[in-house]
Amino acid sequence: MTLSTARLQAILTEITDIARASESRGKVADYIPELACIDPAQFAIALARPGKPTLVAGDASVPFSIQSVSKVFMLALALGKLGDRLWSRVGREPSGQAFDSLFLLEPERGRPRNPFINAGAIVTTDAVLEGSSPREALGSLLRFIRAAANDDDIHMNERVAQSEIATGHRNFALAHYLLSHGNLANTPDLTLGTYFHQCAVEMTPMQLANAGLFLVGGKDAPRLVSAQRIRRINALMMTCGHYDGSGDYAYRVGLPGKSGVGGGILSIVPGIASVAVWSPGLNHYGNSKLGTEAMERFAKMTGWSVFGPTRAAR
Amino acid sequence: MTLSTARLQAILTEITDIARASESRGKVADYIPELACIDPAQFAIALARPGKPTLVAGDASVPFSIQSVSKVFMLALALGKLGDRLWSRVGREPSGQAFDSLFLLEPERGRPRNPFINAGAIVTTDAVLEGSSPREALGSLLRFIRAAANDDDIHMNERVAQSEIATGHRNFALAHYLLSHGNLANTPDLTLGTYFHQCAVEMTPMQLANAGLFLVGGKDAPRLVSAQRIRRINALMMTCGHYDGSGDYAYRVGLPGKSGVGGGILSIVPGIASVAVWSPGLNHYGNSKLGTEAMERFAKMTGWSVFGPTRAAR
Amino acid sequence: MTLSTARLQAILTEITDIARASESRGKVADYIPELACIDPAQFAIALARPGKPTLVAGDASVPFSIQSVSKVFMLALALGKLGDRLWSRVGREPSGQAFDSLFLLEPERGRPRNPFINAGAIVTTDAVLEGSSPREALGSLLRFIRAAANDDDIHMNERVAQSEIATGHRNFALAHYLLSHGNLANTPDLTLGTYFHQCAVEMTPMQLANAGLFLVGGKDAPRLVSAQRIRRINALMMTCGHYDGSGDYAYRVGLPGKSGVGGGILSIVPGIASVAVWSPGLNHYGNSKLGTEAMERFAKMTGWSVFGPTRAAR
């Protein structure tokens, strides 16, 4: 049973109504000064399908800082540039620790567990800088995202980037520690300058849903990476995309997803759709609180899950 | 594109031929004396589909000790008995540690990370013993497995159970430690006696594939648990089923799976099939070496993955 | 300046008066049921000097459970029996973890950090059982303590031992874990039966001070171990005798010491005296709260410290 566009739109609207009525919205990230002042009352959900119009509900035209969701695009870029060489520098296992943890880096000798925790994303960014200047690397990233979203109006917010450069002490600690293990090829300043700009990409929920289409696959989807790479990136999003809350997201939502402290979550329904949800308040894992709840409701209402037979029944 | 039975059979045969020719077979688990003497040259793969004949290749009629694969059935039983109450005692996150680790139990105050590491499976077993004797609990488990496999000729190997009772010191350490945190309701002897018998279930690869059908779902599959629970168990298998190698399995195979130190792996293709593979030699995570390689090849040859659009194209 | 007996007696009395007036007495250990009912209002201090009468103040004739203070005597016995062979099984470094922690045992492969944390003391006890029955080993221990104290009226409290056997789950976890690493030669039941009886030795504060004289050294002290061994045991008491509070005790008191959850502390002033203090309430390290404060006051009032020149000025 394929869900009709009308039914899907009704689902998005109902989810938005419920989210807007929620009284427990989580806490906006305040460690990045530029993000601390975002209005926590905002909520949006957007659904993109290959070859069909994108559906939205809520504040879907408000640009927000995608933050760590950008790690998905940077990973795609890194794999395109380096292929499996990337895995000599970063692992593919869930870390079971907070997004900015450096606890495991010592016993594991400077090799981050996966590309979606901060340490691993810094290594990925550093790898993309191989033979490229920060300007070139960030240009490649923006071009990739714009091509994925089929939308040239996507930019980086320089004030957010500068805000993080000024206050991202833990990321500097990670970069210097990686360097001490020989797992950083550039200076911390150079790599983190690039990393913070990558995190400062701003998109509307609608743009983000569209940008996720390259991970949906199928004949009408944008062909930016191979089918095998789609599967692998989705696998990493499933096991590592929500830090130490990844298991819970898989259990409750059942779709690959990547969150960011800006309150955005990008989830993929392989072969069917890309979903972006945004609400700035975070739960204790640092993932969007209402966004996670909305995705759980979305999965339940659509019956879409990679772990069940529901699609076979469509 | 649906794969024909003939094509699937050809895939299983080719995988078996390649596995049999492999010269690097891993190391048979030697910490359970009764398992140490298994012939490492054995290999089998079996594929069960709802409403269709089960396909096999290799030593698919040889019973082997399913060991930790039994944790999937025990979890299903525990969720049936306790529902979400189970999660007050055990988490749903990958642990990033070895299967028998107790490292994280101290900082996390005796609450195991998930039901598939030993500590978590001991808690799950202990929970199933609520209001039941070991005999009753093990009887329920066997009935569940036999019903799932539609096969009454499935038994526990008493010698294997006794061998583990005599040598499973680390599991005793885990049980006593859980008890010290109040997360064991029965004595370590009672709970572990049950736990070791559960691990001592023997099945042929063909039986195991059949027993996995209840997690495939769809209208022709056995209805032992709800569609929601199917999705949730598969989610846990995906994020936690291979211990600290779960991320790698998701990346390489892309299907929910649960391994056991007996060399068995059960993987689910939601809506389509249940696959059992068996080869006694283990890799350094304690998962079947050739079994993992075979499943990676299987996923590639069939194009089956929960993370890609291939099913939509069938 | 040697302190006169009268001056020392006055110091003990003043310390006792202050302790008795204290309103913050810590919390009696409640995880051993037999110890949970001890009256926390009790306090005593006793000072033994080679060749001179022992001085006491407070409840110095009340027998109490010396618990982990017994590890000092067991270590002396183990070194006498095994010499440096003991160090192949246990280390000599402070652990920085709680007395009953098993956190470090996993990364350090079953070799406890030192003989004064529970894990290390279990190994030490196990080592003393080499070629001896528990009865013989415990007989040797009692003989050693009685000889040290020059007092035959020192016994084990069977009810305390049984209470710990029934409830010491964490110690059972430690013993089974040690066994899983091959660092236990006997069954957990046998070694822990011995270990718990050793912890159940009861002494009065006066007896304990006397029993410590063998670590004071000098020509009038009991010669139970060599001068080199005295120094080494005192070194271990200094760096490891108060678990993760050892550094603080060294800083505040400046004397080697060993605490027990029964509320006793034995401290050594090398060449001069042995001091026992007892008060059942514990601080958050599991060391006697008033006992630690009393020893800090004692060190200040006597000027005795291994870290200062005060003795040179006597």
Added chain:
Amino acid sequence: MTLSTARLQAILTEITDIARASESRGKVADYIPELACIDPAQFAIALARPGKPTLVAGDASVPFSIQSVSKVFMLALALGKLGDRLWSRVGREPSGQAFDSLFLLEPERGRPRNPFINAGAIVTTDAVLEGSSPREALGSLLRFIRAAANDDDIHMNERVAQSEIATGHRNFALAHYLLSHGNLANTPDLTLGTYFHQCAVEMTPMQLANAGLFLVGGKDAPRLVSAQRIRRINALMMTCGHYDGSGDYAYRVGLPGKSGVGGGILSIVPGIASVAVWSPGLNHYGNSKLGTEAMERFAKMTGWSVFGPTRAAR
């Protein structure tokens, strides 16, 4: 029995002869480029006593980089400036981890275990910078050391400091991490610039022995800190002065000591003497290999130990 000057000189000479004949000299620290080229064949020992001539043997007039031995002087300075306020920012417990570890900083929320591991020394340096410029703080440190040694010819090696600034990535990681927890008041560049200059102090073994006299105490010793502070600094040297080898040093040598990766060790015999030993090759803890062995021999030959009654017998 007081050891005569002639006997002490004979001991120093014998120890030097044995050290020079040793074939296993450890490995010179190579992570600081300026130190990597030091000749490992060098060895010296120097003994300073209050009011008596300093005795030396070996290369006792060769200046070397005292590195972490400087932490003793900086701690004295910090305690003089801040008193017990310092302890709100750094602990007093052995860490059980390597000198440059950041493992424990995460669970312990940015409060280093003690002032002698790198993280703790960085905090101590940062504290001394309160209300002072780096130039002033380093001036105070040099004045303190020169006064202690009664020798104005003690300097910092600017090339060593610059070498560490250029390569001390792990220390930068520590500083940024401390900053992220609010436990750094200055920028990492400012604090580490000061820290690295402090480590770059050069002294001859003879000067270092003299500089240690302020920790010996007694009426003829320099009065730079109070008797209580002497005891406390010595206590910290005993429990934390050799990182995760502190317990072993206490056991084998029995004297408070502080090592540096330049191969120097300063040990104190309270009330009697200050001993400096230097040999560039390090053991696996990062402490001077021959230096540690020499101190063990020295303690044995002199009978000097804080843990034994030997001084009472002098």
